[in-house]
Amino acid sequence: MSGHDHGDDGVSRRKVLECMTWAGTGVLWTITGGVPRSLGIIDSAEAATAAAPGMTFLQISDSHVGFDKPANPNALGTLEEAVGKINAMPAKPSFMIHTGDITHLSKASEFDNAERIISQSKLDVHYVPGEHDFLDEEIKFYRERYGRGTKGAGWYSFDAGGVHFVGLVNVVDLKAGGLGNLGTEQLAWLEDDLRGKSKSTPVVLFAHIPLWTVYPEWGWGTEDGGRALELVKGFGSVTVLNGHIHQVMQKVEGSVTFHTARSTAFPQPAPGAAPSPGPMKVEDAKLRSMLGVASINFKQNEQRLAIIDTPLQG
Secondary structure, X not given: OOEOOOOOOOOOHHHHHOOEEOOOOOEEEEEEOOEEEEEEEOOHHHHHHHHOOOEEEEEEOOOXXXXXXXXXXXHHHHHHHHHHHHHOOOOOOOEEEEOOOOEOOOOHHHHHHHHHHHHHHOOOEEEOOOHHHHOOOOOHHHHHHHOOOOEOOOEEEEEEOOEXXXXXXXXXXXXXXXXXXXXXXXXXXXXXXXXXXXXXXXXXXXXXXXXXXXXXXXOEOEOOHHHHHHHXXXXXXXXXXXXXXXXXXXXXXXXXXXXXXXXXXXXXXXXXXXXXXXXXXXXXHHHHHHOEEEEEEXXXXXXXXXXXXXXXXX
């Protein structure tokens, strides 16, 4: 699970199908028949243009507004840089998904500051919470801003461009070691939500903690995530977008592609590369190469999805 040189043409298909980390200048992934193919490192502007003809949406994650420790003394500033990159894209995305940890300590002022910066993108934003967004006693600050019209702790679904999107909440009642948890009520809702959907409908699930088991020793996985994945098993194209681990990782199992996003705040160590997870201090010159955003493109009737990961600084 260590980083790989993008110029290494010898990376095996087996390695691609396991999980990989990248720290390049925008990797364009094309998904055909459930198997990813990297089209190589490309300039972010060229990548955005290449993806533009279909429906393109963005994923950002783990903004941690309010964080001010040595790993990044100005998390609000790097969020602003990320939004600047979004605004500089030659083709405006259809909307944006934020996969949680908008704030660091669930303070009203942190939510206000995050909204002030993210709204500058002038995009519709679909949120799911991270555990850092649920720290206030009544969990009211997240729910007041983003919970209207949702079910339970904040799950919901919507359709766009022929794709069915499902926002899940797996940061309530965390299990031993910090593993995520969906719970029986949400799983029953998911089953009902998917009932009647054509199996040819592309499905995108997004939640904060990975629905697949990345590294259970650090709580990087969802205890009952397998039950959710069973419910989408019959669909021809499923994409699972998560955050939480602050690094790009991808895995493919059949028709399901799993993808985790970089943080806009600070990096975390690769699984098992440190005694524990948490903010990782790197050289100031290297920080922005480890933060960034992801752009996802879908073309109707092609069962094809491309992911471009763009760091703040390549």
